[in-house]
Amino acid sequence: MLESATAKNDLPLEASIPHGAVSLESILCTEELRRRPWRPPDYEKENRALVALAGALVESPFNILQTLAETILDVTQCDSSGLSLLTKDDGGKRFYWPAIAGEWKRHIGGGTPRDFGPCGDVLDQNRTLLFRHFERRYPYFIPITPAVEECLLVPFYIGGKAVGTIWAITHGDRRKFDSEDERIMNTLGQFASLAYQTVESIEDLKLQIAAREQAETAVRALASGLEAKIRRLVDSNIIGIFIWNLDGRIIDGNEAFLRIIGYDRGDLIAGRLNWRELTPPEWQEAADRRVAQLEASGTTQPHEKEYFRKDGTRVPVLVGAAAFEGSSGEGVGFVLDLTDRKRAERAYTEVQMELAHANRVAAMGQLSASIAHEISQPLGAVLSYANAASHWLAAQPPAVEEVRGALDFIVKSGVQASEVVDRIRALVKKAPPRTDKLEINEAVLEVIGLTRNEMAKNGISVRTQLTEALPAIQGDRVQLQQVILNLLINAMEAMSARSEGPRDLLISTAKTDSEGVLVAVRDSGPGLAPESVERLFEPFYTTKPGGLGMGLSICRSIIESHHGRLWATANTPHGAVFQFNLPRYSSGEKEDR
Numbered sequence: 001m002l003e004s005a006t007a008k009n010d011l012p013l014e015a016s017i018p019h020g021a022v023s024l025e026s027i028l029c030t031e032e033l034r035r036r037p038w039r040p041p042d043y044e045k046e047n048r049a050l051v052a053l054a055g056a057l058v059e060s061p062f063n064i065l066q067t068l069a070e071t072i073l074d075v076t077q078c079d080s081s082g083l084s085l086l087t088k089d090d091g092g093k094r095f096y097w098p099a100i101a102g103e104w105k106r107h108i109g110g111g112t113p114r115d116f117g118p119c120g121d122v123l124d125q126n127r128t129l130l131f132r133h134f135e136r137r138y139p140y141f142i143p144i145t146p147a148v149e150e151c152l153l154v155p156f157y158i159g160g161k162a163v164g165t166i167w168a169i170t171h172g173d174r175r176k177f178d179s180e181d182e183r184i185m186n187t188l189g190q191f192a193s194l195a196y197q198t199v200e201s202i203e204d205l206k207l208q209i210a211a212r213e214q215a216e217t218a219v220r221a222l223a224s225g226l227e228a229k230i231r232r233l234v235d236s237n238i239i240g241i242f243i244w245n246l247d248g249r250i251i252d253g254n255e256a257f258l259r260i261i262g263y264d265r266g267d268l269i270a271g272r273l274n275w276r277e278l279t280p281p282e283w284q285e286a287a288d289r290r291v292a293q294l295e296a297s298g299t300t301q302p303h304e305k306e307y308f309r310k311d312g313t314r315v316p317v318l319v320g321a322a323a324f325e326g327s328s329g330e331g332v333g334f335v336l337d338l339t340d341r342k343r344a345e346r347a348y349t350e351v352q353m354e355l356a357h358a359n360r361v362a363a364m365g366q367l368s369a370s371i372a373h374e375i376s377q378p379l380g381a382v383l384s385y386a387n388a389a390s391h392w393l394a395a396q397p398p399a400v401e402e403v404r405g406a407l408d409f410i411v412k413s414g415v416q417a418s419e420v421v422d423r424i425r426a427l428v429k430k431a432p433p434r435t436d437k438l439e440i441n442e443a444v445l446e447v448i449g450l451t452r453n454e455m456a457k458n459g460i461s462v463r464t465q466l467t468e469a470l471p472a473i474q475g476d477r478v479q480l481q482q483v484i485l486n487l488l489i490n491a492m493e494a495m496s497a498r499s500e501g502p503r504d505l506l507i508s509t510a511k512t513d514s515e516g517v518l519v520a521v522r523d524s525g526p527g528l529a530p531e532s533v534e535r536l537f538e539p540f541y542t543t544k545p546g547g548l549g550m551g552l553s554i555c556r557s558i559i560e561s562h563h564g565r566l567w568a569t570a571n572t573p574h575g576a577v578f579q580f581n582l583p584r585y586s587s588g589e590k591e592d593r
Contacts, residue, residue, distance in 0.1 A: 080104035240335035248276035494525030
């Protein structure tokens with residue numbers, strides 16, 4: 001019914017502003033409408049009309065638009081009335097008239113262009129407009145008889161989107177529209193929206209009415225069938241649903257909601273449920289922000305929080321809410337129990353931590369020779385200085401100053417060896433993630449120190465290009481150093497596989513446009529095959545003959561958990577570039593101690 005057919009008296013789609021046409025302002029008298037003497041409201045007649053419309057919507061929904069046009073004619077005492085709907089088959093290029101009452105009734109099926117006509121002007125200005133003799137601007141109305149004296153047009157909407165107008169017309173000067181007509185038309189415009197939705201979903205509505213004959217009175221009252229749809233969702237108990245008031249009272253709720261919070265229907269009926277009291281103290285500030293959002297926009301985006309259960313325990317939930325239109329501080333909430341998901345997330349995090357630890361231990365194994373060299377150097381120095389100190393003590397007289405100097409060198413070498421061991425222990429030990437304030441350049445240099453000798457053994461030239469005065473970042477030093485270590489080892493292995501050509505490795509840091517940091521590892525290896533770039537970070541995908549394909553996947557998980565991004569591109573003239581960025585440290589974030 002809502003799709004237009006080829007209609008008689010249809011007006012040309014290509015109509016445009018003709019030469020000499022008057023301005024829109026010259027045919028509008030909306031402000032004058034509100035200054036005119038107005039008749040007192042006849043609420044009894046208006047209520048009878050609305051009740052009759054609601055009944056007609058249920059009893060004869062296919063004719064509801066025509067019934068609405070006739071109701072407009074009756075309550076406004078105009079000469080012609082009707083509805084204009086945007087077409088669908090051509091993307092809304094014109095309005096067509098599916099229902100008309102009064103003297104223009106013979107023009108049912110006609111219409112006007114969307115971009116040049118009174119209905120289009122109403123939608124563009126998004127308000128009620130009163131026109132007088134609009135054929136002076138839109139000459140395609142001249143053949144339509146009887147001529148229009150005044151036309152009162154009101155837009156109506158579906159889901160915030162304008163879909164049409166309702167209108168009332170006088171063809172003579174026996175009466176003029178006033179502010180009471182505007183009020184009535186706005187009320188009927190809301191009903192037009194409801195009627196449009198009903199006709200759109202008529203088949204679905206018929207099924208619901210057949211399935212819920214006992215609820216027919218309620219369905220008729222709401223007319224659009226919307227309550228039946230919501231009730232079906234509530235009764236399904238797939239998710240928790242409750243009706244709330246902004247003061248905290250929970251007015252109603254389904255069994256799924258009561259099961260989530262551990263209460264029963266007796267508690268609900270007794271009025272013992274209050275969503276503010278169910279909300280733990282640390283979530284109250286966020287709850288106040290959601291209330292402000294509801295008051296401003298009528299909805300809140302789904303968000304995670306916790307509720308107290310009846311036994312005092314807490315349950316993690318995902319909550320969304322929407323306020324009832326035209327209602328005073330009431331709305332509906334949707335609640336999903338996240339207990340199983342949180343449990344799965346914890347298990348997943350534990351597995352990720354185990355994999356990350358195993359990956360670090362494997363990396364240390366690859367660098368065992370380099371690590372041994374890092375430790376043996378200071379230990380060798382300790383032995384040399386100890387022997388020298390022994391000789392100086394045996395001298396006659398003993399060379400006390402030389403002994404003191406040797407002991408200082410022994411202490412420094414011991415500290416150096418201890419620092420190497422500490423860094424290795426930190427990398428291979430199991431520990432929960434931390435969120436500390438870090439300097440990325442320091443973390444990079446420590447990892448380079450662990451790999452320096454292995455790089456030299458493989459003939460790789462390592463250069464650094466570290467930007468000074470970088471902003472601090474926030475995260476787990478061990479995890480971020482694991483990422484850097486993985487990227488360095490991958491670059492070393494890629495270049496070691498080349499039989500000829502330079503083996504250059506560049507590690508650089510820089511500041512990002514968003515005041516974060518960027519770390520890049522550039523190698524001169526064989527590069528990346530185009531078909532493999534998109535799959536590099538997939539679990540178990542590897543280009544190494546003996547690889548497991550977990551290193552880069554773990555690295556990406558670590559960087560993403562730090563709210564950053566890790567990606568790979570080709571280097572110039574050959575090789576690969578692996579880069580990751582991280583946000584700057586925020587003093588508002590909690591730091592582990």
